[in-house]
Amino acid sequence: MASVDHDPKSFIISLLRIKNDQAATQRRYWRTQRGWNSTLAMLHAVRDFFVCTKEVGKIAWEAEMLCEATRITVNQKPPGGCYPNGEYYSSKQVNEAFFDEKTKLMEKSTASKPDSDEPDVFEQLEQEDWEVDEN
Template sequence: MCIKNTPHISDLSEKLLYIGKVISTFDLEPKRYITAFLQSSHKQIVMNRRLWGADIGWRSTLEVLNSIKYLVCKTKAGQSRWKNYILLEASTLFLLLISDFVLTALYHTDI
């Protein structure tokens, strides 16, 4: 791919529109591109997202998560879906914490 001929674009909206055209030429839409980027095991792509969970990258990761939340929650149906998603995540975390607690308690008792 030749990126040397990429036009100089200063406006962010114009950059986004241009990138959208580029990814659509590869038969991708934005969600599919983002999902593939986040799930890829390709060495260079893994390297590009290495800071997403690190202290140095966490602020911008939260911006991404909050932007998704804002878009999803624009409707009542979206708010309900977001709430259900968060409750499922919280329930999963709670069960993991409880199982860790129980295993630790069993380990320290003489049963």
């Protein structure tokens, strides 16, 4: 690291951002099922370093994690507003048909789902049989 004028932080940042083929090949599994466990181990090591050393590090880490959790939650929230474009039902618009079995089944089958093709965080965490990749 010293020979290329890097301290540990700048080395890690460079490793993550470098565009050459060899680095890309080594990182290719980091964001996949195959490499996710070892990626989490790396993230946990960073977390443990910050949380276990100084109170200021713990506070900064928790603030950053809260920011990330908020960003994820906002991106995954269902659409707002009244049904059918949103998840809200106005009691003024509810009538007898609302309680009809056929209507309930239709509503259940058309319940909103995330627009994104990416699975949400909870779906990713529930997946089992993840292989560990040391890369």
